[in-house]
Amino acid sequence: MSNFILCSPASSGLSLAIAQYLFKTTRLNLVCTTRESNSHEVRSAIIRPFRAEMVRGELLSDRIKVVRIDMVNEKSMRAAAQQVPELLGMSPVLRFAWICPGVLYPERNPEELEVEKVKEMFNVNAIGPLLMLKHFGRFLPRGGTELSQHTEGLPTQVGAMWVNMSARLGSISDNDLGGWYSYRSSKAALNQITKTFDIHLKQQGYNAMCIGMHPGTVKTKLARGQFWRGVQHAGKLLMEPAEAAEKVVTVARNMELERRGRCWDYKGNEVLP
Numbered sequence: 001m002s003n004f005i006l007c008s009p010a011s012s013g014l015s016l017a018i019a020q021y022l023f024k025t026t027r028l029n030l031v032c033t034t035r036e037s038n039s040h041e042v043r044s045a046i047i048r049p050f051r052a053e054m055v056r057g058e059l060l061s062d063r064i065k066v067v068r069i070d071m072v073n074e075k076s077m078r079a080a081a082q083q084v085p086e087l088l089g090m091s092p093v094l095r096f097a098w099i100c101p102g103v104l105y106p107e108r109n110p111e112e113l114e115v116e117k118v119k120e121m122f123n124v125n126a127i128g129p130l131l132m133l134k135h136f137g138r139f140l141p142r143g144g145t146e147l148s149q150h151t152e153g154l155p156t157q158v159g160a161m162w163v164n165m166s167a168r169l170g171s172i173s174d175n176d177l178g179g180w181y182s183y184r185s186s187k188a189a190l191n192q193i194t195k196t197f198d199i200h201l202k203q204q205g206y207n208a209m210c211i212g213m214h215p216g217t218v219k220t221k222l223a224r225g226q227f228w229r230g231v232q233h234a235g236k237l238l239m240e241p242a243e244a245a246e247k248v249v250t251v252a253r254n255m256e257l258e259r260r261g262r263c264w265d266y267k268g269n270e271v272l273p
Helices: 014-023 039-050 074-088 115-139 183-204 226-233 241-253
Strands: 003-008 031-035 064-069 093-099 160-165 208-212 263-265
Touching: 003 014, 003 064, 003 074, 014 031, 014 093, 014 241, 031 074, 031 208, 039 064, 064 208, 093 115, 115 160, 115 183, 160 183, 160 241, 183 208, 183 226, 208 241, 241 263
Parallel strands: 003 031, 003 093, 031 064, 093 160, 160 208, 208 263
Antiparallel strands: none
C-alpha cells in the first residue's frame, strides 16, 4: 500500500512552490499534475532547488509522478486517477491533497463582464476542484485504513487532508470594496464545495478532513502589476511563492480537527464566509 501526496497543478507559481516544499519536507510519493504533456519539465522544475544534493539518499526524481490534468476537462481527471494505481501500486492512499488551480480577470464594474471569461473562472476555480474530489477523493483513507509510518511533513491531527486553494475575496462578509464579480463568486462557490465535501468525509467515516486556504498575495502571474503595487502601497505583505508555500503548508498540516470545513489564511486565522 503506497501513501502519496497530490499537487494539482504543480507546474508554476505557488503550486510549484508547494510541490517543492512538500518534496523537501515529506518522504511520500508526489503525484503532480500539469495541463500540458511536459512531465519532464515539471519534474525538473520541482527538483531544481535540490539538484546539488541527494535528498535523504534517494534518487531525486523517483518520488515524483507526473500526470496530465486539464481543469476544464473531466476526461483528463478520470484518466489521471486511473493512472495512480498503475504508478504507485495497488490500493494507494492519499494523505495530503493540494488543489490549486486559479484564473483571474478583474472586472471592476458590470459592463466589463464577458461571458466566456466568467465561464472560465467558474470552470477553473470551482467546477474543476469539484470534479477533482469526485475522481481523487476515493483515495482518501477511511477510518480503518492502515497508514504509512512516514509521517514527516504530513497533517498531525488527522490521517489525511484535502486543501482547496481559496482566496479572501471569496468571503461575502469581508467584501467591502466590490468589483471582481466572477472571481469573488467562483471562490465563494469553492468555499461551499469545501464545506460540503468535509461534511461528506465526516459522515462517511473517512480519516480525513477538508479545508480551504487563503495564501495571501503572492508574486505570481495570477495577481501582478498594479495589484502588486496596490498591496505594497496598502502596507500588506507581498510574498514570494516559496515563502507563501511554507506558510500555508505549515498552517494546514497543524490544523486542529475542530477547524475542519472552513477557510483559513496563511497566518492561521479564519477567513469568514
